[in-house]
Amino acid sequence: MPRFAHVTGWGMAVPHKVLTNFDLAKIVETNNEWIVDRTGIHERRIAEDGETTASLATDAALKALDMANLDPSKVDLVIVSTSSPEHIFPATACLVQDRIGARKAGAFDLSAACTGFIYALNLAAQVIRTGNVDNVLVIGAETLSRLVNWKDRSTCILFGDGAGAFVLQATNVPGGVLSAVMRSDGSGGDLLSLPAGGSRFPTSAATIAQGQHYIHMNGREVFRFATRVMAQATQEAVIKANLQMEDVHLIIPHQANQRIIEAAVRQLDFPMEQVVVNIGSYGNTSTASIPIAACEAIQKGQLKSGDRVVFVGFGAGLTWGAAVVQWSGPILARRRRLPRSYRAWARMLSFLNRVTRFIEGIIWGRWLR
Numbered sequence: 001m002p003r004f005a006h007v008t009g010w011g012m013a014v015p016h017k018v019l020t021n022f023d024l025a026k027i028v029e030t031n032n033e034w035i036v037d038r039t040g041i042h043e044r045r046i047a048e049d050g051e052t053t054a055s056l057a058t059d060a061a062l063k064a065l066d067m068a069n070l071d072p073s074k075v076d077l078v079i080v081s082t083s084s085p086e087h088i089f090p091a092t093a094c095l096v097q098d099r100i101g102a103r104k105a106g107a108f109d110l111s112a113a114c115t116g117f118i119y120a121l122n123l124a125a126q127v128i129r130t131g132n133v134d135n136v137l138v139i140g141a142e143t144l145s146r147l148v149n150w151k152d153r154s155t156c157i158l159f160g161d162g163a164g165a166f167v168l169q170a171t172n173v174p175g176g177v178l179s180a181v182m183r184s185d186g187s188g189g190d191l192l193s194l195p196a197g198g199s200r201f202p203t204s205a206a207t208i209a210q211g212q213h214y215i216h217m218n219g220r221e222v223f224r225f226a227t228r229v230m231a232q233a234t235q236e237a238v239i240k241a242n243l244q245m246e247d248v249h250l251i252i253p254h255q256a257n258q259r260i261i262e263a264a265v266r267q268l269d270f271p272m273e274q275v276v277v278n279i280g281s282y283g284n285t286s287t288a289s290i291p292i293a294a295c296e297a298i299q300k301g302q303l304k305s306g307d308r309v310v311f312v313g314f315g316a317g318l319t320w321g322a323a324v325v326q327w328s329g330p331i332l333a334r335r336r337r338l339p340r341s342y343r344a345w346a347r348m349l350s351f352l353n354r355v356t357r358f359i360e361g362i363i364w365g366r367w368l369r
């Protein structure tokens with residue numbers, strides 16, 4: 001029996017703190033008109049103390065599980081796509097797995113910058129199709145505000161924080177993720193990078209003094225690259241799904257710059273009314289931008305069950321990609337526990353795991369001695 005990977009749940013989480021262009025104009029030499037005109041951004045959300053990539057990812061994931069009527073114990077795999085992980089290791093996905101109580105799940109982070117959510121969606125669909133797993137949580141989460149140089153007006157005006165999550169589930173009903181393309185061109189890696197803090201340039205007084213721990217970007221070059229690949233990837237994914245552009249109801253592009261989106265849509269000769277743009281409210285939330293835009297599109301009735309939607313993005317790497325999805329919706333299922341209790345259950349489970357490890361440590365320690 002062929003298996004299909006359907007999106008059956010979705011959720012988003014953004015910090016409460018809003019930073020407007022007018023607020024930014026008090027920090028760096030910029031103004032509202034320039035930012036709106038060049039990017040389409042009016043405001044963005046910024047994580048405050050206590051809000052982190054894992055906390056936003058967890059909030060989005062719990063909403064998606066609630067929507068899908070899926071108990072966390074049934075999740076087989078948690079993939080967190082992020083360029084602002086909590087640590088190099090452990091993976092942010094493992095922190096989320098623990099906080100939602102997904103006790104039988106594997107978990108890993110995926111690093112493909114803003115394209116990461118498309119990569120993660122494709123990988124999740126592939127493991128479901130092979131029959132390996134039934135339920136996958138795919139999360140895009142970022143707190144890039146912690147990695148930008150707030151003195152650099154060419155980057156700090158662009159980014160915002162947030163998370164979005166999809167639940168993917170196996171069924172025998174045709175539909176769900178229909179196709180995907182994933183591309184990379186590492187020769188452009190220097191155009192958008194965070195040079196220090198990895199093994200090449202470990203954090204040191206010198207890397208900090210040189211500002212190498214901040215995002216560095218050649219905006220014009222990234223702009224040129226993005227306008228070239230967005231339309232191309234969309235067309236490739238649509239052809240791969242054996243469809244034509246006329247069969248597509250909606251495009252949900254990565255929200256990096258309104259002008260990039262408009263240029264790509266012009267190349268595709270696609271109606272702008274069928275393109276989701278919410279960059280004005282959130283800025284560029286990197287890999288979280290596509291699932292956040294999808295959640296808002298569903299809320300506004302723009303994306304409905306049965307619709308064919310293209311997700312398309314680009315980012316550091318350089319990476320780019322697109323996926324065509326026939327939108328599904330929750331599978332009717334009997335709920336075993338109240339979603340409100342998921343977090344408390346997860347905390348209890350986490351505590352029990354620590355206690356078990358402690359006791360096992362004593363027993364094994366004695367036995368091995």
Ligand code: ACO
Nearest residue numbers: 030034038113114153154157219220222223256257315316
């Ligand atoms: N406020 C006012 N003026 C500014 C600002 C600002 N915030 N930033 C730059 N300027 C000035 C520049 O100094 C320059 O002045 P000059 O002509 O006197 O030298 C002028 O505005 C034009 O600068 P450009 O860089 O040419 O502006 P551009 O129209 O290209 O817009 C932008 C810059 C918005 C960064 C654009 O290039 C862009 O969006 N690039 C793509 C970036 C992107 O999408 N990055 C994310 C990738 S996704 C990921 O992986 C995270």
